[in-house]
Amino acid sequence: MSQSKDMGPVLLLPESILRLTGPGPRILELCDGSRTLADVVSALQSEFSDADPELIRREVLAFLTALLERRALDFA
């Protein structure tokens, strides 16, 4: 993850740059190699306690699956 002067937070991949919006940067910050998927989801559920917890779970899963398919991350 990096900070771009004109695009804001970005994730740098081998041949591309992904612009991160909304909770994207926060989700990736939590993916620190020690938290499990469940840890990441519950951390976000408590940070955004007025949002629907099930919606948060689904959106985090969709976001990380998309990144997995781009081979930008791994589930250990």
Added chain:
Amino acid sequence: MTYTPHALIAEVTHRCPLRCVYCSNPVEMRSRSSELSTAEWKRVFSEAADLGALQLHLTGGEPLARADTEQLVMAGRAAGLYVNLITSGIGLAEPRLEALVSAGLDHIQLSFQDSEQLYADEIAGTRAHAAKLELAGRIRKHRVAFTMNIVVHRRNLARLPEMIALAEELQVSRLEVANVQYYGWAFENRSRLLPTREQVRDTIAIVDAARERLKGHMRIDCVLPDYYARYPKACMGGWGQGLILVDPAGVVLPCHAARVIPGLHFDDVRSKPLRWIWEESAAFQRFRGDEWMQEPCRSCERKTRDFGGCRCQAFLYTADAAATDPVCSLSPKRSLIDAVIANAPATDGDDQPPHWVYRINPTNVPTPELR
């Protein structure tokens, strides 16, 4: 409108142990004695980062032909850049691989010429395939992102399934199946490299099936030959709009091939700041935006998507770098591309190696006459 070069392509040398028939280097290469020093590259990396660059692609020639590649990786990281090494891997022994990874290398792109040694070595003009296989096994043991790149063309596309299987066997996380782009040495060999229409159709089907099967394990990026396309590629994301290339001698270009266009003066980092070259130099402004466009581009609704295609290709075929890219079906010169397709052999069934023009290494002797 302001433009930011998000990636710096650093062509750190034109020297290379391989002689690939589709090398993207210009036919007129830079000699070793003209190459930028380590200190000069370091300055270029920080100037690029100041301009907003996020990524550094170390390429060549073979970037490992320089003795200071590890220092260049370190300098790129120190400037805050994501560092990618684009390499043939030849001669990359374990201690040096370790040093590159400890210097902070983020990603290695290792090139392969084929899945079969005999054909791979024919294309590379030297014995290289076995060394690449051995190196790939070592790379994946390191904590560094790893892409396998295979350049495809008429003579190897029959083995695309085997090439994908090789990538699986080597456990790479990303595979690039890149059709040759016809510039530099590849332009000299274009009639021998251009795939048939059937091969292009098969490629799409094979890659789609492999993507589905390997989802979540391996990402496959695929580049198709633009000669068969209806519309041109958005070359480099537009001239001087998002990418900046510095050649071995420090000359700053909007792409690998731009030096073929006559009448443009490209400035160099020894005499001008990178920011001035990007923002103010005439060459970088020449094809920015759409003021320079002719019809049919000028009134085309696609002009903000593909920027009229590639300026170098326009020049190579029409002798006018401001013309519509001739691969475009709307170009009045499209027949020039159709003629190349019509003149290429209709099948891939030739077992004899064609009469290749091999890339030469830079020397201080003038380039021999080609064609």
